Amino acid sequence: MNPFTYARADHAEDALRLAEPQGAKFLGGGTNLVDLMRETIERPQSLVDVTGLSATIEETSAGGLRIGAAARNSAVAEHFAVRTRYPALSRALLAGASGQIRNMATVGGNILQRTRCTYFYDDDGSRCNKRVPGQGWDAIDGFNRIHAILGASSSCVATHPSDMCVALAAFDSVVHLRSARGERAVPITEFHRLPGDTPHVETVLEPGELIVAVELPPNPIAQRSTYRKVRDRSSYAFALVSVAAALQIEGSTVKDVRLALGGVAHKPWRASKAEAALRGREATEENFRAAAAAELIDARPLRDNAFKIELAVRTITAVLQQLTEEAQ
């Protein structure tokens, strides 16, 4: 690990001021950043500890929830309003990492965590455009069963590893940012970038800009939502494919639906095509499958991960079936 200086911020202005020097990075629970620093993939010159910033989970005047970026993953998962009004978010968090890591990891850090692509981590032996821009890549021709099938580029096929962000994407959540220039709000679906030819630029965050909160808009459909994660072992593993879904049925017709996918792309993937294909249609397994297939029509498999296409279709279909049965 390279040497760095450390300062603890008491509030957001403090954090922004401390992070002014070039090479500064914000530190949350450290569960990803400390590991990457140990591997010398991340080499910050100074760390600004933001775990003392707002971690409150509060009602918004609009009737949604605002979650301070320093809130721990476990605190969000067990919060009663999250569990009852946005159950897919609670379930996504509980499907992620382990009890120990959920107690450490913050919401802001979860959003900014980096890919678990093994080629990205293999500093000594592999080329990676994300780790070293322009270096080339070994993942695209390598062992790539965990990699992306949607929105990838000829520069990078890494996936975003977060479960939490998939549920946030399904619910039109907004990320609140703060910098010396003021505040702005970015929809979570526009916060992460697709890789293009600059896979090292993973988000729209500007240098020195800080995530201060995530806002969940009021969304009655979210009460009937869930999260399903398919992985190589039943616990403590990253997703091969995951689905956050909410479904509202009137009679036997889909009145409204929200769908987002994890494990398939460089960002949490809002399945807008599948949603559009379902609204106003009969809530049948056949229609669920057709809608899922419509979303995956643009999927481009690599050598080892073609299975993810059918897995995603089946998982979407199964989750929508489950929500239909629960609604009856």
Next chain:
Amino acid sequence: MRFLINGQSVESDVDLRTSLLDLLRDHLNLHGSKKGCNQGACGACTVLADGERILSCLALAVQYQGREITTIEGLAEEGNLHPLQRAFIEHDGFQCGYCTPGQICSAIGMAAEAKRGMPSHITRDLDTSLVTLDRDEVRERMSGNLCRCGAYNGIIDAISEVYVEAE
């Protein structure tokens, strides 16, 4: 830097790069917490911070100044083993023993989470704050602690004896 470890205040001016695990093992002579993977994959380094289980290998020590840290060395009271330590012996909850301090600290934190109503990945009903710990719940909630000897049956037996109510 000033730390509070197992009820004792200690001062140690370690390099900023020092993890909480290395502080314990290399600077404070507390070798109970183990370094398995040193990358957050195995759980052998689990300790309690203000009663919450965390991975000390991914924790920079500097962030844990003033927090109440409890390690395996701090569990026995007046020479009497913690009930969970006794249960691990009783049920052969280990073979080589390397993962055991992490397993025990993790289980203590896990039981406190369940007691206050924290659901898990397999909890069916999120609307209630009552969590019934059964063996499946214990297995899911302990998934962050690996045992390469495969002593899981004894581990689950030991944890169940102390924290799972008899059916």
